Amino acid sequence: MTAGSGQHFATLRLDDVTRRFAGKDALTGLTLTIRRGEFIALLGPSGCGKSTALNCLAGLLPLSGGSIWQDDRRLDTLPPERRGFGMVFQSYALFPHLSVRRNVAFGLQMRRLPRAEVRRRTDEAIRLVRLEEHAAKLPGQLSGGQQQRVAIARAVVLEPSLVLMDEPLSNLDAKLRLEMRTEIRRLHQSLGLTTVYVTHDQEEALSMADRLVVLRDGRVQQTGTPEELHTRPANRHVADFMGYRNLLPMRVGRVSGDAVTVQGAGITLSGTAVGTLSTGDEVVAAVRPEDLTVGDGGVPVTVEVVEYQGREVAVEARTDDGRRLHLRAADRPAPGDKITVVADPARVLVFPL
Amino acid sequence: MTRTALRHRLAERGVDRHLLLLLPALVAVLVLFVYPFAYGVGLSFQPREGGALGAYREFFTDAYQRATLWTTMRLALPAALLNVAASVPIAYRMRGRFRGKRVLTTVLVVPITLGTVLTAEGLLNFLGPTGWFNRVLMSAGLTDAPVRLTNNYWGVFLSLVITGFPFAFLLILSYLSGIDPTLERAAATLGAGWWQRFRRITLPLLAPGLATTFCLTFVLAFSVFPSAVLVGDPAGETRVISIAAYHAAYEVYDYALAGAIAVIMGIAELVVVAAVLGLRSLLYTGSTGGKG
Numbered sequence: 044m045t046a047g048s049g050q051h052f053a054t055l056r057l058d059d060v061t062r063r064f065a066g067k068d069a070l071t072g073l074t075l076t077i078r079r080g081e082f083i084a085l086l087g088p089s090g091c092g093k094s095t096a097l098n099c100l101a102g103l104l105p106l107s108g109g110s111i112w113q114d115d116r117r118l119d120t121l122p123p124e125r126r127g128f129g130m131v132f133q134s135y136a137l138f139p140h141l142s143v144r145r146n147v148a149f150g151l152q153m154r155r156l157p158r159a160e161v162r163r164r165t166d167e168a169i170r171l172v173r174l175e176e177h178a179a180k181l182p183g184q185l186s187g188g189q190q191q192r193v194a195i196a197r198a199v200v201l202e203p204s205l206v207l208m209d210e211p212l213s214n215l216d217a218k219l220r221l222e223m224r225t226e227i228r229r230l231h232q233s234l235g236l237t238t239v240y241v242t243h244d245q246e247e248a249l250s251m252a253d254r255l256v257v258l259r260d261g262r263v264q265q266t267g268t269p270e271e272l273h274t275r276p277a278n279r280h281v282a283d284f285m286g287y288r289n290l291l292p293m294r295v296g297r298v299s300g301d302a303v304t305v306q307g308a309g310i311t312l313s314g315t316a317v318g319t320l321s322t323g324d325e326v327v328a329a330v331r332p333e334d335l336t337v338g339d340g341g342v343p344v345t346v347e348v349v350e351y352q353g354r355e356v357a358v359e360a361r362t363d364d365g366r367r368l369h370l371r372a373a374d375r376p377a378p379g380d381k382i383t384v385v386a387d388p389a390r391v392l393v394f395p396l
Numbered sequence: 397m398t399r400t401a402l403r404h405r406l407a408e409r410g411v412d413r414h415l416l417l418l419l420p421a422l423v424a425v426l427v428l429f430v431y432p433f434a435y436g437v438g439l440s441f442q443p444r445e446g447g448a449l450g451a452y453r454e455f456f457t458d459a460y461q462r463a464t465l466w467t468t469m470r471l472a473l474p475a476a477l478l479n480v481a482a483s484v485p486i487a488y489r490m491r492g493r494f495r496g497k498r499v500l501t502t503v504l505v506v507p508i509t510l511g512t513v514l515t516a517e518g519l520l521n522f523l524g525p526t527g528w529f530n531r532v533l534m535s536a537g538l539t540d541a542p543v544r545l546t547n548n549y550w551g552v553f554l555s556l557v558i559t560g561f562p563f564a565f566l567l568i569l570s571y572l573s574g575i576d577p578t579l580e581r582a583a584a585t586l587g588a589g590w591w592q593r594f595r596r597i598t599l600p601l602l603a604p605g606l607a608t609t610f611c612l613t614f615v616l617a618f619s620v621f622p623s624a625v626l627v628g629d630p631a632g633e634t635r636v637i638s639i640a641a642y643h644a645a646y647e648v649y650d651y652a653l654a655g656a657i658a659v660i661m662g663i664a665e666l667v668v669v670a671a672v673l674g675l676r677s678l679l680y681t682g683s684t685g686g687k688g
Binding site: 101102103122123124125126127128129130132134136137138139140149150153154181183197198201207 | 576578579581582583584585586587588589592596597600601680682683684
């Protein structure tokens with residue numbers, strides 16, 4: 044630990060953090076404890092409050108309510124420059140008039156470190172993101188991916204107690220995004236930096252984070268590991284976000300323990316209840332496309348659209364009542380084909396409305 | 397050959413036919429600006445006596461005439477500098493969005509619409525020996541005799557600030573809003589306090605704009621004429637170069653000398669502008685990340 048960097052902590056606690064804009068709640072009662080070294084993803088659609096949460100953490104937005112604690116030290120009353128967090132912005136926010144080297148050195152210079160140390164640590168950070176050849180260039184002369192790496196180097200060179208990332212990959216093309224995802228994860232593992240990562244991309248969040256916080260309309264919907272969120276979404280909104288593309292409004296038929304039968308629009312499905320349900324309740328049955336397969340004795344559907352996806356094909360089909368279903372098939376049905384689809388009851392989640 | 401083919405062939409050579417629409421404007425510029433300008437320059441080389449450079453020699457050998465250059469510089473340089481320097485902190489505070497921004501901007505910019513004569517009249521009434529300003533000072537016992545702020549250097553200087561400030565302020569405000577506000581936020585997360593954020597990030601990105609603004613307000617102030625007469629001391633302290641030119645042209649009817657003075661005036665402005673733009677070219681002048 045170098046003198047002058049942010050102090051490292053055991054836990055960082057957000058306690059009932061709330062932020063209102065012009066009377067409207069952008070973020071309501073966010074309570075979260077971040078352990079040292081954790082990689083947390085704040086996940087949600089645009090306008091869900093995830094960037095607000097990040098800016099509140101960084102000190103760029105004052106809180107309307109609640110508090111932020113780093114162990115026993117209250118943080119939310121400190122200005123951003125005194126929190127000692129590193130931040131990577133969606134637009135990278137590189138200083139356009141400073142070379143890569145001076146961008147990276149900026150934070151170290153602000154901490155008034157000795158010249159030799161600034162130089163050593165700047166070199167190290169530039170090497171870490173493999174930009175040695177570009178150190179003398181201005182940001183405008185770099186590609187998007189390179190700019191992204193400068194932004195990361197600039198944030199991590201301070202060995203901050205917490206790194207905040209605001210959709211850092213959203214401006215990159217698909218291939219680069221995958222590469223940078225691995226790179227960020229690699230950096231996180233090798234430096235052990237506690238990270239809060241904001242994204243709207245569930246795949247990105249699932250693949251990178253130790254723990255996810257799903258937000259919607261400023262409220263936490265669910266907090267958990269990628270596995271927990273993937274297999275046990277807490278409500279239909281989380282399910283929707285976690286890739287349960289088939290969300291069918293239905294009515295509960297039989298209930299026995301977790302096992303329920305639901306009916307609607309001429310279909311009957313067996314599924315697993317999430318929460319307590321009783322016969323006659325209006326519910327939503329959620330199934331991932333990959334858990335709906337072609338099989339005998341299932342729901343009869345007519346194939347409408349077939350998309351080639353490598354190992355399998357994605358099929359959009361319609362039930363006799365006109366409901367759209369998304370599924371995967373190993374062999375390639377033709378549009379207009381009549382098939383029947385089945386789903387494992389354990390993979391059909393039934394949520395109350 | 398079809399019309400499209402011609403257009404495409406011209407486009408290949410970088411010729412856009414629509415540029416031909418500029419022709420009328422070009423003619424107007426030639427007739428109304430270039431020709432009189434060239435005519436004036438020509439006149440300046442045809443004095444009644446002393447050869448081609450006689451008028452210029454006359455200006456520079458006459459200490460009374462020569463002094464107008466310095467008098468004008470002494471007014472225009474500090475006024476332009478003050479206009480830029482005062483605009484920066486005000487515009488900097490006003491760069492974000494806040495309630496009442498439009499009203500405040502309007503108040504700051506309104507003097508543009510007043511015109512120099514109205515400004516001069518206001519200055520005389522307000523700052524004159526019997527104006528409110530002096531009456532307040534005297535009734536408060538701060539001074540026994542009225543402070544002289546009109547009909548001298550300060551009257552003209554103040555008038556230049558009043559008319560020049562809105563220009564400088566508007567320009568600088570727009571330059572500032574062209575700088576991505578995220579840059580300052582990024583600097584804050586890197587540990588920079590407000591002064592360091594301003595000095596290390598905003599000011600370097602703003603500096604080229606400040607140079608341009610300085611040039612424009614300087615040129616505006618250098619050609620000061622009405623206020624130098626109305627609130628100044630046109631026979632002494634504020635006998636600026638435009639008064640000398642006016643005097644030569646319309647009181648002495650020495651068009652050659654008037655032309656020469658006008659040319660000297662232009663060259664003096666160009667020298668200052670070139671010096672400032674030369675310094676500007678040493679600065680970073682690329683993208684500032686904002687939306688412009």
